[in-house]
Structures are given as structure tokens and as C-alpha cells.
Amino acid sequence: MAKITLSNLAHAYRPNPQSRSDFALKQMDHVWDDGGAYALLGPSGCGKTTLLNIISGLLIPSQGKVLFGEVDVTRLPTEQRNIAQVFQFPVVYDTMTVYDNLAFPLRNRGTEAHLVDARVRDIARMLGMTDVLGKKAQGLTADAKQKISLGRGMVREDVSAILFDEPLTVIDPHMKWELRTQLKALHREFGHTMIYVTHDQTEALTFADKVVVMYDGEVVQMGTPADLFERPAHTFVGYFIGSPGMNVLPAKIDGASAYIEGCQIPLSRHYSGLETAKTVEIGCRPEFLTLTDRPDGLPVQVRRVEDVGRLKIVRADFFGREVNIIAPEGASISDRQNRVVFDPARINVYADSWIVEGKAA
Numbered sequence: 001m002a003k004i005t006l007s008n009l010a011h012a013y014r015p016n017p018q019s020r021s022d023f024a025l026k027q028m029d030h031v032w033d034d035g036g037a038y039a040l041l042g043p044s045g046c047g048k049t050t051l052l053n054i055i056s057g058l059l060i061p062s063q064g065k066v067l068f069g070e071v072d073v074t075r076l077p078t079e080q081r082n083i084a085q086v087f088q089f090p091v092v093y094d095t096m097t098v099y100d101n102l103a104f105p106l107r108n109r110g111t112e113a114h115l116v117d118a119r120v121r122d123i124a125r126m127l128g129m130t131d132v133l134g135k136k137a138q139g140l141t142a143d144a145k146q147k148i149s150l151g152r153g154m155v156r157e158d159v160s161a162i163l164f165d166e167p168l169t170v171i172d173p174h175m176k177w178e179l180r181t182q183l184k185a186l187h188r189e190f191g192h193t194m195i196y197v198t199h200d201q202t203e204a205l206t207f208a209d210k211v212v213v214m215y216d217g218e219v220v221q222m223g224t225p226a227d228l229f230e231r232p233a234h235t236f237v238g239y240f241i242g243s244p245g246m247n248v249l250p251a252k253i254d255g256a257s258a259y260i261e262g263c264q265i266p267l268s269r270h271y272s273g274l275e276t277a278k279t280v281e282i283g284c285r286p287e288f289l290t291l292t293d294r295p296d297g298l299p300v301q302v303r304r305v306e307d308v309g310r311l312k313i314v315r316a317d318f319f320g321r322e323v324n325i326i327a328p329e330g331a332s333i334s335d336r337q338n339r340v341v342f343d344p345a346r347i348n349v350y351a352d353s354w355i356v357e358g359k360a361a
């Protein structure tokens, strides 16, 4: 296992990149902890695969270095990087038994038979595959085959990192939850450094200790699921994480107050120096807006209420913009509730899409 350092790293597919927009991966500096579980999360085309390919050795970056521990691997081919990889589609030998498939990476390295046996049985137990160890892979379902691929990825203890590229794509929806849970348990038990690429926020948030959110070739935030929820560093993280995402509204800020169409919204922190920003916005998650009939709330018009079981999502018009408000399951929503109140402690301020810290008010 190894710490992974990305130093001054950037990549352009075109030769002689001139401007920032020529880079599919914009310059980044990160250190990922030894034994950490990281998810690379972002929409299609944001650069996840480019970054993963640089880490796995499929791609040599146009700039910067990749270190595994203290070793510079930037130009080493994949087979010399001591990594395991799990892809979108199962990579298994159909004519071999499940046992032999799982044992393959260890036998390939000359591991002693009794150690192979112990490890294969351990992995099979964690994956719930003990009963099928003697069966040929041929004839197993796609789910079961992908479980074998996951197991093969995890079977070696001495890899620097395990890279997962959207590994649950072929898995039936009801099995996804189970496999995510198993992967998390495998990580807890074996402590590998893991990097998991996905565009699915649920997968990223349940699997990773740290989620690396990418947008337009850039890492816009690396944080725990709680960081991403509570303090999105960029408005994109606010939109992308959460269902529905954060409400982002243009506002004027004066000290510890935000103003929208002249209406005051109190803030819990004091802000200054925003005059030079091209855009100033406040962000507040639907969970921290309350629909009310209190006269001190701001005017809002309910357009639609979606009952999603555990809660209700209220879609409302707020000065010509849609805002989403989450109401409790049992809340009855009437015409009299035509006001909204923001929780001051849960409002973030953004200048040119990036969060502004502010000072204690």
C-alpha cells in the first residue's frame, strides 16, 4: 500500500497546450493517504478517466509527477506499478473455477499454496462466495462474475493501490447496495489504498472516506461526505451533491446580511471584500429552508409538492427562481404557507462560484 502524490500534475491531449482550456486535466497538487478510500466523482467528460489512467500508467501526463510512496512512477508502465484494477465489465477466466480465478493473481506471483488458500477463503467469505468456490465461472450471472473481479482486485495484500473504474455499472440495482457495503467492509478489513471512479454520488458517498469532486478538468473539492454536504467549496459541488442539490441564488452581501430583491436574509458570519467578484451568490441546501406562514419569512409561491416517502420536496417560486425546500414527511402544506425562512448558520456565500469564508459575526 502506498500514499499517492500528484505533484504539479496536468494533462492536455493536444500538443503544445496554450491556454487553460486546452488541458483536459488542469494543474493539481494532492497527497492521498496510504490506506485511504477515495472516490473520483463528477459528470461525464470532467476528467476522471484521464486522472485514473495517469495513476494506472496508461497515460503519461504532459506535466508533473505521480509518486507511489517516495517512488516516482510517472513514466513506469502499468505492470511495473504494482496496482490492481477492477473495470466496468468482469474480467474472469470462464473455464476456471471461482477459487482458481481468485487465486490467480497470487499464484502468478509465486505465493505459497497455504497462503493462497487462506487469502482466497477470506475474500470469498467477505464476498459471500464460499459456496460457489468450486464452480466454474462460466454460467454464473454477470453480478457474480463482477464479484469475482472485485475479489481478484482485492486478493493481493501487497499492492500499492486498487483502482476501480465504475465497477458497479453491470450490477443489478438491488445488488449494488450489497456490493458497495461489501467493498466498504473489505476496505475496513484489509486497509488498501483505493481509488474508485464513479459518476454516481450515492456510490461515492457510501464508499469513500474522501470524495474528490471533479468539474471541467479540475478538482473542485476533496472532502468527507459531510464536508461536501455542509460546506460545498464550489457551487458545482452544491448542485451535484444532494437530491435535490443546493439552492444557489444571486445576492448582494453587506456585512452579515444578504439581500435578494431588497429583502434581507440574516447570515451567521460577516463578509467583506466581495466588490471585485463578478458573481456573488448564497447557497443553502433545501434541508435548511423552512416553508412557513410566519410573517418574518420571505415571499414564496409553492408550485409543486413531491412526496418521496420519508420527506416532501417542495418546488417553489422565489422572486422568479425555483427554490427547493424539504419538508418533513407528515407536513401538511397549505396556501397559507407562502413564506420561506433560511437557517442563517447553513447559508454559504460564494464569490465567482467559490466559497468565501467570512468572519465570525
Ligand SMILES: Nc1ncnc2c1ncn2[C@@H]1O[C@H](COP(=O)(O)OP(=O)(O)OP(=O)(O)O)[C@@H](O)[C@H]1O
Pocket: 013, 024, 042, 043, 044, 045, 046, 047, 048, 049, 050, 051, 199
Ligand atoms: N484520447 C483522447 N483524446 C482527446 N481527448 C480526450 C481523449 N480522452 C478524453 N478526452 C477528452 O478529455 C476530457 C476528459 O475526458 P475523461 O474521459 O477523462 O472524462 P470522464 O470524467 O472520465 O468522462 P466519462 O465519465 O464520460 O468517462 C473530455 O473533454 C474528453 O473529450
